[in-house]
Amino acid sequence: MRILLIGYGKMGKTIEQMALSKGHQIAGTIDHTNAGTLANYTPENTDVAIEFTHPEAALGNISYCLKSGIPVVSGSTGWLDKFDEAKQLCEQNKGAFFYASNFSVGVNLFFHFNEYIAGKMQAYKEYHVSIREMHHLQKVDKPSGTGITTAEGILAHYPNLHGWVGDDDTQKDKLNIISEREPDVVGTHIVTYSSEVDKIELGHIAHSRAGFAEGAVMAAEWLKGRQGVYGMKDMLNL
Numbered sequence: 350m351r352i353l354l355i356g357y358g359k360m361g362k363t364i365e366q367m368a369l370s371k372g373h374q375i376a377g378t379i380d381h382t383n384a385g386t387l388a389n390y391t392p393e394n395t396d397v398a399i400e401f402t403h404p405e406a407a408l409g410n411i412s413y414c415l416k417s418g419i420p421v422v423s424g425s426t427g428w429l430d431k432f433d434e435a436k437q438l439c440e441q442n443k444g445a446f447f448y449a450s451n452f453s454v455g456v457n458l459f460f461h462f463n464e465y466i467a468g469k470m471q472a473y474k475e476y477h478v479s480i481r482e483m484h485h486l487q488k489v490d491k492p493s494g495t496g497i498t499t500a501e502g503i504l505a506h507y508p509n510l511h512g513w514v515g516d517d518d519t520q521k522d523k524l525n526i527i528s529e530r531e532p533d534v535v536g537t538h539i540v541t542y543s544s545e546v547d548k549i550e551l552g553h554i555a556h557s558r559a560g561f562a563e564g565a566v567m568a569a570e571w572l573k574g575r576q577g578v579y580g581m582k583d584m585l586n587l
């Protein structure tokens with residue numbers, strides 16, 4: 350497939366290596382320096398776009414692809430308050446849009462187990478549940494998209510918790526997501542259930558960006574010939 354890489358930073362470059370190793374071609378790469386050239390890409394020269402940019406840039410890039418008829422896979426985080434706009438655009442243009450806050454198969458298994466454990470733990474009121482996410486110093490958004498998806502999986506089972514809050518806030522009836530930033534941490538997410546007497550933890554630690562890149566290329570291949578809005582649960586049958 351001819352893959353357009355929108356965002357050519359840490360993820361764009363890792364995806365490029367993964368896509369080439371699987372026999373795909375790179376239709377082009379977009380970063381700040383050549384953002385205006387996005388308009389040169391059409392379904393005639395591009396089979397699919399993979400978008401990993403920035404919270405401020407994601408919706409514009411996704412909109413361009415959907416309006417132009419280019420199927421688009423996005424992993425950008427920090428913009429999901431506008432997700433419904435992307436969904437509507439996809440429906441209006443009969444397009445193809447695949448979104449995941451985290452493309453690694455391991456994290457999506459973690460999401461699955463997280464929901465199962467939350468369903469069991471909500472009956473045990475002596476345990477206080479919280480989430481901790483750790484990332485590298487360059488990360489611009491917090492909490493992480495993965496941290497928010499993890500929170501949503503827990504909240505679905507905890508009717509007494511009304512939404513999540515970041516670590517700059519503490520409200521008793523909300524689920525706390527604590528964010529830590531340290532040099533070179535690729536991505537770590539830990540769910541903790543803590544009582545007076547013990548602690549239960551479920552965690553995922555990414556050793557590199559290869560898992561994210563592999564999942565994004567897999568999603569681009571899977572999206573071929575499909576129309577609609579999809580996520581990892583659709584692709585992995587989780």
Ligand SMILES: NC(=O)C1=CN([C@@H]2O[C@H](COP(=O)(O)OP(=O)(O)OC[C@H]3O[C@@H](n4cnc5c(N)ncnc54)[C@H](OP(=O)(O)O)[C@@H]3O)[C@@H](O)[C@H]2O)C=CC1
Binds near residue numbers: 357380382401404
């Ligand atoms: N879903 C998932 O599995 C994962 C998601 N992510 C998310 O992906 C995104 C990118 O992460 P990462 O690659 O580490 O970030 P980087 O900062 O390393 O790269 C971002 C890239 O986007 C480009 N960019 C930013 N703004 C614009 C714009 N307005 N127009 C065009 N290009 C732009 C940057 O260009 P320039 O360098 O010129 O500024 C750069 O090439 C983040 O939102 C991150 O949270 C990350 C890992 C996994």
Ligand SMILES: O=C(O)C1=N[C@H](C(=O)O)C[C@H](O)C1
Binds near residue numbers: 450488
């Ligand atoms: O910015 C990152 O690096 C990552 N971002 C994603 C997120 O916000 O969840 C996924 C992964 O944890 C790495």
